[in-house]
Amino acid sequence: MSRLGVGMILIILGLMLEAKTGESMRFELQSGNTKCISEDIKSNAMSVGKYGIVNPNEGYPLPDSHRLTVRVTSPHGNNYHYGDHVDSGTFAFTAAENGDYTICFWADDHKPSAKITIDFDWKTGVAAKDWSKVAKKGQVETMELELKKLYDTVTSIHEEMFYLREREEEMQQLNRETNSKMASLSLFSLLVCLSVAGLQIWHLKTFFERKKLL
Incomplete structure (x- = not known):
């Protein structure tokens, strides 16, 4: 395979990984309601995120009704970020365990009810790195920086493949255990049914013998 072909494959894989590890969205939340978002992150992966309320009246102060309580938790319930009655915030952490990490937004209850628009950006893995700082710190050339990005992307894909394989093995083991149970x-149900049938036959036989029908 030519170098160009290999390069194209790596670029495509990189774009696929970028799409998976970067999540940017805008959504609306009614006063008094909650919205939670989960991301499957493997251990030792870097994760960064930022959120902010969109001002409905640009050029004016944000209304008092537009406040959020935000919490980021691990699969085991450990807190990684907490913001109380805030209009924006950021978080960054390195995952200590595999699984679904969850961020929940609670909109403060307010009368009359208000609709809050939230911008949210969450990145993990390669997408979470600040490459501008890497370039500035290392004083590397543009090509070297791109190669470093590509190398880290391929490494992340490799780790992701092993992670998915481990998850697949766990699911197969769970299926085997479930099938065994x-x-x-x-078998237990069959034995119970046979026992009940035997007791019924014995009871009927005893009943008819008492009535001298047998």
Whole structure:
């Protein structure tokens, strides 16, 4: 395969990874309501995010009704970020465990009810790195920086493949255990049914013998 072909494959893989590890959105939240967003992150992966309320009246102070309580938690419930009655914020952490990390937005209850528009950006893995600082710190050329990005992208893809393989093995093991339990339960149910049928036959036989019908 030519170098150009290899380069194109790596670029495509990089774009796929970028799409997976970067999430930017805008959504609306009614006063008194909650919205939670989850991201599957593997251990030791860097994650950064920022959020902010969009001012409905540009050029004027943000209304008092536009405040949020924000919490980021790990799969085991550990807190990684907490913002109380804020209009914007940022967070950054390195995942200590595999699984779904969750961010929840609570809109303060307000009368009359208000609709809050929120801009939210969440990046993990390669997408979470600040490459401008890397370039400034290392004084590297543009090509070197792109190669470093590409190398980190390929490394992340490699790690992601192993992570997905581990998750697949866990699911297969869970399926095997479930099938084994279902087989045991089916056998137990069959034994119970046979026992009940035997008791019914014995009861009927005893009943008819007492009535001297047998």
